[in-house]
Amino acid sequence: MSKVKLTINGVSIEVEKGTTILEAAKSLDIGIPTLCYVDLKEFNVKNKVGSCRICVVEVDGRNNLAPSCCTPCEEGMVVITNSARVLHARRTILQLLLSDHPKECLTCKKSGECELQDLAAEYRVHEIRYEGEESSYPADRANKSIYRDPNKCIMCRRCETACNDMQKVGILSGTERGFGAVVDTAAHSKLADTYCTFCGQCVSVCPTGALTSITYNQEVIEALADPSKVVIAQTAPAVRVAIGESFAEEPGTISTGKMVAALKKLNFDYVFDTDFAADLTIMEEANEMLDRIKNGGKLPILTSCCPAWVKLLEHQFPEMVNIPSSAKSPQQMFGAVAKHYWAKKMGIDPHNVVVVSVMPCLAKKYESAREEMKSDGVPDVDYVMSTRELAVLLKESGINMSNLKEQEYDNPLGESTGAAVIFGAAGGVLEAALRTAYEWFTGKELAEVNFEAVRGIDGIKSAEIDLDGTTVKVAQASGLGNARELLNKIRKGEEAYHAIEIMACPGGCINGGGQPFIHGDTSIIKKRQEALYNIDSNEEIRKSHENPMIKKLYKEWLDKPGSHEAHKYLHTEYFERGI
Amino acid sequence: MIEQYRIVLRNCGVIDPDSLDDYIKQYGYQALGKTLAEMTPADVVAEIEGAGLRGRGGGGFPTGFKWKIAAQQKSDTKFVVCNADEGDPGAFMDRSVIEGDPHSIIEAMAIAGYAIGASMGYVYVRAEYPLAIERLNRAIDKAKEKGLLGDNILGSDFSFDLEIKFGAGAFVCGEETSLIHSIEGYRGEPTTKPPFPAVEGLFGKPTIVNNVETFANVPAIILKGKDWFRSIGTESSPGTKVFALAGKINNTGLIEVPMGTTINQIIFEIGGGIPNGKKAKAIQTGGPSGGCIPVKYFDTAIDYESLKALESMMGSGGMIVLDEDTCIVDTAKFYLDFTVDESCGKCTPCRIGNKRLLELLEKVTNGTADENTLNDIQSLSQVIKDTSLCGLGQTSPNPVLSTLKFFPEEYKEHIVDKKCSAFVCKELYQYVINDSCVGCTLCSKKCPVSCIEGEVKGVHIIVQDDCIKCGKCYEVCKFNSVDLVPGGLSNV
Ligand SMILES: Cc1cc2nc3c(=O)[nH]c(=O)nc-3n(C[C@H](O)[C@H](O)[C@H](O)COP(=O)(O)O)c2cc1C
Ligand code: SF4
Ligand code: SF4
Numbered sequence A: 001m002s003k004v005k006l007t008i009n010g011v012s013i014e015v016e017k018g019t020t021i022l023e024a025a026k027s028l029d030i031g032i033p034t035l036c037y038v039d040l041k042e043f044n045v046k047n048k049v050g051s052c053r054i055c056v057v058e059v060d061g062r063n064n065l066a067p068s069c070c071t072p073c074e075e076g077m078v079v080i081t082n083s084a085r086v087l088h089a090r091r092t093i094l095q096l097l098l099s100d101h102p103k104e105c106l107t108c109k110k111s112g113e114c115e116l117q118d119l120a121a122e123y124r125v126h127e128i129r130y131e132g133e134e135s136s137y138p139a140d141r142a143n144k145s146i147y148r149d150p151n152k153c154i155m156c157r158r159c160e161t162a163c164n165d166m167q168k169v170g171i172l173s174g175t176e177r178g179f180g181a182v183v184d185t186a187a188h189s190k191l192a193d194t195y196c197t198f199c200g201q202c203v204s205v206c207p208t209g210a211l212t213s214i215t216y217n218q219e220v221i222e223a224l225a226d227p228s229k230v231v232i233a234q235t236a237p238a239v240r241v242a243i244g245e246s247f248a249e250e251p252g253t254i255s256t257g258k259m260v261a262a263l264k265k266l267n268f269d270y271v272f273d274t275d276f277a278a279d280l281t282i283m284e285e286a287n288e289m290l291d292r293i294k295n296g297g298k299l300p301i302l303t304s305c306c307p308a309w310v311k312l313l314e315h316q317f318p319e320m321v322n323i324p325s326s327a328k329s330p331q332q333m334f335g336a337v338a339k340h341y342w343a344k345k346m347g348i349d350p351h352n353v354v355v356v357s358v359m360p361c362l363a364k365k366y367e368s369a370r371e372e373m374k375s376d377g378v379p380d381v382d383y384v385m386s387t388r389e390l391a392v393l394l395k396e397s398g399i400n401m402s403n404l405k406e407q408e409y410d411n412p413l414g415e416s417t418g419a420a421v422i423f424g425a426a427g428g429v430l431e432a433a434l435r436t437a438y439e440w441f442t443g444k445e446l447a448e449v450n451f452e453a454v455r456g457i458d459g460i461k462s463a464e465i466d467l468d469g470t471t472v473k474v475a476q477a478s479g480l481g482n483a484r485e486l487l488n489k490i491r492k493g494e495e496a497y498h499a500i501e502i503m504a505c506p507g508g509c510i511n512g513g514g515q516p517f518i519h520g521d522t523s524i525i526k527k528r529q530e531a532l533y534n535i536d537s538n539e540e541i542r543k544s545h546e547n548p549m550i551k552k553l554y555k556e557w558l559d560k561p562g563s564h565e566a567h568k569y570l571h572t573e574y575f576e577r578g579i
Numbered sequence B: 001m002i003e004q005y006r007i008v009l010r011n012c013g014v015i016d017p018d019s020l021d022d023y024i025k026q027y028g029y030q031a032l033g034k035t036l037a038e039m040t041p042a043d044v045v046a047e048i049e050g051a052g053l054r055g056r057g058g059g060g061f062p063t064g065f066k067w068k069i070a071a072q073q074k075s076d077t078k079f080v081v082c083n084a085d086e087g088d089p090g091a092f093m094d095r096s097v098i099e100g101d102p103h104s105i106i107e108a109m110a111i112a113g114y115a116i117g118a119s120m121g122y123v124y125v126r127a128e129y130p131l132a133i134e135r136l137n138r139a140i141d142k143a144k145e146k147g148l149l150g151d152n153i154l155g156s157d158f159s160f161d162l163e164i165k166f167g168a169g170a171f172v173c174g175e176e177t178s179l180i181h182s183i184e185g186y187r188g189e190p191t192t193k194p195p196f197p198a199v200e201g202l203f204g205k206p207t208i209v210n211n212v213e214t215f216a217n218v219p220a221i222i223l224k225g226k227d228w229f230r231s232i233g234t235e236s237s238p239g240t241k242v243f244a245l246a247g248k249i250n251n252t253g254l255i256e257v258p259m260g261t262t263i264n265q266i267i268f269e270i271g272g273g274i275p276n277g278k279k280a281k282a283i284q285t286g287g288p289s290g291g292c293i294p295v296k297y298f299d300t301a302i303d304y305e306s307l308k309a310l311e312s313m314m315g316s317g318g319m320i321v322l323d324e325d326t327c328i329v330d331t332a333k334f335y336l337d338f339t340v341d342e343s344c345g346k347c348t349p350c351r352i353g354n355k356r357l358l359e360l361l362e363k364v365t366n367g368t369a370d371e372n373t374l375n376d377i378q379s380l381s382q383v384i385k386d387t388s389l390c391g392l393g394q395t396s397p398n399p400v401l402s403t404l405k406f407f408p409e410e411y412k413e414h415i416v417d418k419k420c421s422a423f424v425c426k427e428l429y430q431y432v433i434n435d436s437c438v439g440c441t442l443c444s445k446k447c448p449v450s451c452i453e454g455e456v457k458g459v460h461i462i463v464q465d466d467c468i469k470c471g472k473c474y475e476v477c478k479f480n481s482v483d484l485v486p487g488g489l490s491n492v
């Protein structure tokens, strides 16, 4: 790679050809504001559309200003990033954006985490020089997961890049022209009437309040205050390694004990762990997998714990709807167990049990409302909160999680293994399933429980696993774009596997649509991932089938994996969906 | 007396556009034959570069240089694209060339394909040009039949095919990157350059995009040589330019003149002057990207540089004559209004900035502007030019800036005196009935909004708040009792 030399604000620098002015300036610690630009490095996805124009700089010999995010450095370039002309242009751009923006920061869901708001504060925009007509678009909250308010959209196109280039679902794009241009669904449909999977990756990247989640915090507060209800919490694996970020902890901090303590402070009657249900999922899924391998069933078996991925399959791979495992996701299994096993044991009417999930995910909200996700007429899960929303509720309640003393999950549904916690990272479900499947299939003890080949946040990974002479081919895809690629290969018969894990979010649930915002810093995802594997490696029990509480559950209630009772409460079905 | 000089329009109206034989009789396809038989691709590029041909689509970019860059790219697939989107309001030069002489474009594109190493070309035509599309289609079929397109053209190793693509109907689709995305099946939206199309264009391959008129010059240059072409026009802008002459001028229509012809020659010698004994005020060139050049510069010899120096642009060749009855602020507003509608909406300065700029101009024309308005207009215009993503936004304030520069007193008159001398800005004048009214009631009967009150034989009065300034009363009154008076706002 050849190099080019240039000066930025009088400082000389040599960079690789192809480096943008923005990147070069960053390496000199020269700040240039950006809004539309985002570089999801670990996932090889960039939004480099140059649409907001806030990052403009002056380049000698050029008539107009150059957008630094998409202008490559050239030999001998002389760049000024902070001239009066540049600052004036940036301030004007900001004023223009704000002139067509509802100034509702006080009541906006994104307030405090909004990149537009931050920039307006940084530039001290206390007057909007050009005022005029403001756009007015209908908001869409006709679903359980995502709230879309196009009035707050700044046309940065990040969501479009996330949905179209990364997830390859293709729901959001620029529509209309001129002043009326806005990012919307085709034909201006509501999200619920599209293929949208509710993966929430668009929400993760949106810099403003145009895409946020639909929250049930108020309903949860009311349930907690209702003396007739027994309110129990379950927390997903990925939450514990991310929620600390909302309390200014370093990314990758493990906050399990503090999070449990915080939930207890909120007056949850019981704080349980979705990890327990993850172990249970492995029992059912590994059993189904081995059954299909041994008895010539449909292969590959696909994991079913990610509802966004399941929805994609139902819309776009209709001929494959019968190949995922019929096991419900851990969140739903947890609800069914809590209401139909634990409640009975405790002598509580299941109707009076309120199950609140804390999830890294927005699709889980949609999943919990699926018609099939009920047993005996009672919904498995009542409310789903995202990691971010739990942080909001804690702060609202005056609870500083960082300062709390760690506490333990309640029992019995708080007991879990290392195999369960890695569900939060891409490859984790597969690894957990392999740990159990190996031992069941071979009847031997698994010496090395770490399956490194399926770890990491690469989009598609595959491995051949030797089950004592029988080779099992497995693959893992995270990110719906990668999932589509993998499925297309299988559809065309180019590749064949025994088992495939798919997670809608690149890197898995640690990068879920409900996690604290990373503002483009994908190194945070890696830190969360490391934290999960650290928890796993420090666990004494690292195989799901060795979880004593799970054994007890089968003994007392379900008999064995795949039993009639298990099917009734822990399994589900999938449907072909049109639009 | 200046004469028109026809290179681009050489066959228009002369030959039957549906007849390949007619075209061939006019030396048609001889340039392609010469190219394939006698010239290397590098020779072709050198000839076009030496001729100094510049892009007629607006920017005036040196065509040979563009071809050279594309020719230098190492790629087994390259494309030639003809831009026939012609979105400027009032422009019809490109349509006329395709309708009147479709084979000249086909021939030129094949030559370009040979020069850069492309074997596929696309003509991107506005869907609103059905006749042009029809004739071009027929011409392509005939050329294929005769082995002038397709595999091994004229028995050579060179193969080239052409396909027509229909424009998405948006002005911005004429911008080359946007056009490319539109052909690819995406939303017609510009993307930043670099990468330039000549390096990374259609489907990521090296692509030259040239205007219809640019191409129409190519066969003539190949046949008659670069020196002949250079002998026409000016040093920096050789050749001719086609203009669509319109507005307040006696002879409207297409003209083709050598570069360097003066505005005066065009308006008075070719265009026959201004009708109705009115005086000329300015000419508008360059459409929504250009500006208004006042009378005092009418002796300017037209080329790319001279028009730019006058805050205007060559553009695609629209030339609209404005007479003394024109309101210059209203003219600027008209063009900006067009841009606001036609912006793709991608980037902030163009999407929101132009809308705000239009609102500022509306303040000027409706009498609500104040002493800050002109400052705001200047400052915002500068930022829009400085920061917009594509040529549309980068040039959209030009009609405003040029009129502000050459007609500042007219803006001030609107803002300070609340007066529009041309009686164009409705908020700034009134119809009033004077004392000579005999009370014939005709005006009150004709008023579409019934806002004229008065008894029979009594003096009538117009209720100004309700008047829509349609001028009906002024037209029908037989006693000259309705006056048009400036400065309506102060009376409201
Ligand atoms: C908003 C906008 C609209 C344009 N429309 C046209 C058009 O209709 N026809 C055209 O030939 N060029 C148009 N252009 C210029 C093209 O981008 C491009 O420069 C041209 O087609 C190159 O051909 P040329 O070098 O032969 O002029 C437009 C540019 C902009 C910014
Ligand atoms: S989106 Fe941001 S700037 Fe807009 S109202 Fe919400 S917090 Fe404020
Ligand atoms: S939730 Fe996922 S699928 Fe739906 S619009 Fe957003 S990114 Fe696309």
Ligand code: SF4
Binding pocket: A152, A153, A154, A155, A156, A157, A158, A159, A160, A183, A202, A205, A206, A207, A208, A210, A211
């Ligand atoms: S919805 Fe959000 S991410 Fe999408 S373009 Fe608008 S502001 Fe950007």
Ligand code: SF4
Binding pocket: A198, A199, A305, A306, A307, A308, A309, A360, A361, A362, A363, A364, A503, A504, A505, A508, A509, A510, A511, A512, A513
């Ligand atoms: S990967 Fe995890 S966070 Fe993302 S949609 Fe699926 S379940 Fe939710």
Ligand code: SF4
Binding pocket: B172, B189, B190, B342, B343, B344, B345, B346, B347, B348, B350, B351, B388, B389, B390, B391, B392, B393, B394
């Ligand atoms: S300048 Fe206007 S037309 Fe060009 S990209 Fe920006 S919004 Fe679109």
Ligand code: SF4
Binding pocket: B431, B443, B446, B447, B448, B449, B450, B451, B452, B462, B466, B467, B468, B469, B470, B471, B472, B473, B474
């Ligand atoms: S100008 Fe038209 S609307 Fe006004 S008073 Fe005359 S006729 Fe009526």
